[in-house]
Amino acid sequence: MSAVAARLRELGLELPEVAKPVAAYVPAIRSGSHVYTSGQLPFVDGRLPEAGKVGGSVSLERAIELAEICALNAIAALGTQVDLDDVVRIVKVVGFVASAPGFTAQPAVVNGASELLGRVFGEAGTHARSAVGVAVLPLDSPVEVELIAEVR
Incomplete structure (x- = not known):
């Protein structure tokens, strides 16, 4: 293992x-020593468990959990391109x-994703980050997360 x-x-x-794309893209792609994931929604068993706006119908606590799910989905997408043990660092x-x-x-919402990456990859999970508020996301998802990983 x-x-x-x-x-x-x-x-x-x-x-x-790995979630099937909802449009014309692939879940992840490798270019040289980096893997880029597409934005990952918090799909669980192929469905979005919650929809709506954070700070409205979706609580901060639930949004943090959903960000964790997004990060787990991003790790799965990353794993389609490389063996996860070949991840040198989550860059962004x-x-x-x-x-x-x-x-x-x-930033508190996206901490859910960041902290999960740290628990999974340890020091290699430390990364640069942006947390962006938007009006709406695909399928009315509360959260979406993408990442860039350096790999061997």
Whole structure:
């Protein structure tokens, strides 16, 4: 068993099936020593478990959980391109948060994804990041996360 697979098991996490694209793109692509994931929604068993705006119908706590699911989906997409043990570093994470008017805690939401990446990859999970508030996301998802990973 790979080290990352063992760590996922230790954390009680299982990589999901990679979500089928909802438009004309691929879930992840490798270019040289980097893998870029497409934006990952918090799909669970092929469906979006919650829709709406964070700070409105979706609580901050639930949005953080959804960001974790997005990150787990991004790890699964990353794993379609390389063995996860070949990840040198998660370089950059971009999190998009569908925000109700006046909601300004986007960084707290995206911490869900960032902290999960740190638990899974350790020091290699430390990354640069953007947390962006938006009016709406595909399928009315509350959160979307993409990442860039350096790989061997």
